[in-house]
Amino acid sequence: MPASRILVWGAGAIGGTVGAYLRRAGHDITFVDTDAAHVAAIARDGLRITGPIEQFTVRAPAFTPADVTGVWDRIFLCVKAQHTRAASEALAPHLAPGGYVLSLQNGLCEEVIAGVVGPERVVGAFINFGADWQAPGEVQFANHGAVVLGETDGRMTKRLSALHAEMLEFAPHAIMTDDIHGYLWGKLGYGILLFAQALGQLGIADCLARPELLPLWRSLGAEVNAVAAALGVQPRGFNGYDPAAFRPGASEAAARESVVAMVAFNRPNAKTHSGIWRDIAVRKRTTEVDAQIAPIAAIGAKHGIPCPVTQRLVDMIHAVEQGRLPQADANLDALMRG
Numbered sequence: 001m002p003a004s005r006i007l008v009w010g011a012g013a014i015g016g017t018v019g020a021y022l023r024r025a026g027h028d029i030t031f032v033d034t035d036a037a038h039v040a041a042i043a044r045d046g047l048r049i050t051g052p053i054e055q056f057t058v059r060a061p062a063f064t065p066a067d068v069t070g071v072w073d074r075i076f077l078c079v080k081a082q083h084t085r086a087a088s089e090a091l092a093p094h095l096a097p098g099g100y101v102l103s104l105q106n107g108l109c110e111e112v113i114a115g116v117v118g119p120e121r122v123v124g125a126f127i128n129f130g131a132d133w134q135a136p137g138e139v140q141f142a143n144h145g146a147v148v149l150g151e152t153d154g155r156m157t158k159r160l161s162a163l164h165a166e167m168l169e170f171a172p173h174a175i176m177t178d179d180i181h182g183y184l185w186g187k188l189g190y191g192i193l194l195f196a197q198a199l200g201q202l203g204i205a206d207c208l209a210r211p212e213l214l215p216l217w218r219s220l221g222a223e224v225n226a227v228a229a230a231l232g233v234q235p236r237g238f239n240g241y242d243p244a245a246f247r248p249g250a251s252e253a254a255a256r257e258s259v260v261a262m263v264a265f266n267r268p269n270a271k272t273h274s275g276i277w278r279d280i281a282v283r284k285r286t287t288e289v290d291a292q293i294a295p296i297a298a299i300g301a302k303h304g305i306p307c308p309v310t311q312r313l314v315d316m317i318h319a320v321e322q323g324r325l326p327q328a329d330a331n332l333d334a335l336m337r338g
């Protein structure tokens with residue numbers, strides 16, 4: 001495969017992992033990140049991938065946004081959802097007129113990027129592999145997970161096929177879809193469970209496995225699925241998460257079966273806790289809740305769909321972020337009780 005030239009904007013867990021694999025496969029990768037210490041470490045010593053899957057170091061140029069110069073046909077955007085607009089504005093001068101931004105993020109970030117660079121210059125992605133930024137110059141690649149690429153208008157284009165062929169060098173199971181919105185809403189339905197997990201201390205598998213919390217998973221899932229349905233989107237499943245099992249009216253047995261499958265997927269993973277939990281407990285910073293979960297309740301409100309549990313979850317995450325509530329497993333019981 002001919003070497004591609006890619007600018008990875010946001011060289012943390014996701015950008016660092018994907019960029020390192022593509023660099024190792026021979027592509028011309030440049031990293032950009034606002035974390036000056038991380039950028040300096042990559043530029044000086046290379047980017048180190050650690051963890052149970054593979055350990056290797058790649059050499060690649062790295063810059064802060066203020067220092068990067070040049071124009072790229074492809075930019076992979078890998079920042080947290082709340083940084084999407086600022087990052088899109090900063091990267092726009094570096095995007096070729098006929099180029100595109102690939103969003104490797106959770107949430108509905110494609111719309112935000114499109115608002116800055118234009119809808120025809122955005123490609124969507126849904127990702128569920130696990131990775132963690134560890135230290136300047138080091139990212140842990142913790143576990144494989146679904147990777148799906150799609151044009152936001154559902155067309156199967158040449159650029160999508162070319163991107164998919166490259167992505168196979170990182171994720172051999174990556175697929176293309178004509179329904180990226182279905183996957184993004186699927187991830188929101190799964191992601192909302194991870195936001196609830198972040199209220200407590202148990203890891204993803206142990207938290208999902210708490211039998212008494214099944215009604216909580218069902219009510220959160222039902223709200224997300226009802227909002228998606230109002231938008232005409234049918235969420236897609238992956239890695240044990242079956243959206244149909246959490247639709248309003250779905251049986252308790254179906255939800256329980258999906259929870260068992262999600263627990264089985266997560267149990268062996270070196271990434272035991274979600275990025276949301278890590279933002280609060282380890283990185284001591286705010287989460288993506290306002291950019292990812294609050295919009296679900298807001299869209300619901302526009303369509304006359306009440307999302308009381310989602311809204312309570314948003315409020316409780318705020319309280320934990322601000323230190324008004326300890327990060328404790330009992331929070332999930334309180335969220336469920338209402």
Ligand SMILES: NC(=O)C1=CN([C@@H]2O[C@H](COP(=O)(O)OP(=O)(O)OC[C@H]3O[C@@H](n4cnc5c(N)ncnc54)[C@H](OP(=O)(O)O)[C@@H]3O)[C@@H](O)[C@H]2O)C=CC1
Nearest residue numbers: 010012013014033034035079081083087105106130131133
């Ligand atoms: N980590 C995971 O396992 C998974 C993450 N995701 C999603 O992927 C996206 C990226 O997450 P993740 O890689 O974990 O996050 P990280 O925080 O590890 O990486 C993001 C990097 O971007 C930097 N950054 C912030 N703002 C800008 C900016 N304006 N321009 C350039 N760089 C910037 C951050 O610096 P600083 O830290 O200083 O802010 C950080 O180094 C999120 O939407 C997340 O939900 C999806 C699936 C799995």
Ligand SMILES: CC(C)(CO)C(=O)C(=O)O
Nearest residue numbers: 128129130273274275276
């Ligand atoms: C846990 C994970 C990797 C989804 O499985 C995630 O998306 C996150 O950390 O927010």
